[in-house]
Amino acid sequence: MVKRIILVTGPARSGKSEWAELLAQQSGKPVIYLATSRLDPDDSEWQERIDRHRQRRQASWRTQEVPVALTAALLQGTTSDNPSCLLVDSLGTWVANLLAEDDPSWSAIVEELMESLKGLKQGTVIFVAEETGWGVIPAYPMGRSFRDRLGDVVRRLGAIADPVYLVTGGHAVNLSAIGSVLPPTKTQED
Template sequence: MIEPLTPLSRLILVTGPARSGKSEWAERLAKNSGLSVIYIATSRLDSTDVEWQNRIQQHQVRRPPEWKTLEVPVDLAATLQAVYNPNTCILVDSLGTWLANLLEEDDSSWQTILGDLIITLNKASGLIIFVAEETGWGVVPAYPIGRKFRDRLGILVQKIGAISNPVYLVTGGHVLNLSELGSPL
């Protein structure tokens, strides 16, 4: 069941493991918002990666044709500032892909980028739905870059989750409203 949107539902976070249905749930929330939708795709197109192109195409086919799509692999905060308004639902898919595009940033630059995003979200009007992956439920990655990704994504999702209401966990094809079931840290 999809809850009606309220003034507290300005930011929504949908998180979960790979192939759990989180993007479909976020798309359903956007469709049911009654607002015009801007879909922000954070992936980079790679013409040499056929499997990745197929994944992107699956997402494109599911989206209604009237949704505006923006490809934003890096400049997320600036794009959000430029497009949000009270009559728009923005769907960002996904935070993990966005982070991967910025993984080579040093810690200081990453903290600035993350801080800019949080400041932007605190000022946002309209509805913003984020899709984020959960990567920290498995083994510790064997390589430093994998650990860096996992740690940064965990902190990013936690920060976005702290200012979102509701926060959904999608796993095993089921949706849990963590805002109703859990307590914030």
């Protein structure tokens, strides 16, 4: 059996989720959609976004809501005898759900995620991640923490994923085909 980790990243409304869904469909494997959002019945606009994502999914796909327990869901979804394609949408929402964690706890959560991916023996995992930090540095600490945490996770996943796609302006660019992986930062080596 073969494992495959794919990262699809890009700005808001660029088409990254649709691209990831197409890749999952093309995998030929049963798809498990790992939704990281939290439902909020008081936020009708958020519910509309979730509904649009649901309507695009294949009827045969299984959906699991995992706003926090992402690593456990990945491990569970990749241990069956019938390898699946797990589509994680999205890492930005997952990071936002865990912003209250202090730095040591957050580091442990990320390490657990990375170790679980290194240990995968089979299946495909497709991550959808928002790109942040292409603009102004957030003026408030929580915004900076979100940007830094998400940027770190995306970089670390980008180092082990193949391929890595950047989706922008409705176009998917295979960064693995035209780019080079940067060496880990000092903090990633520790």
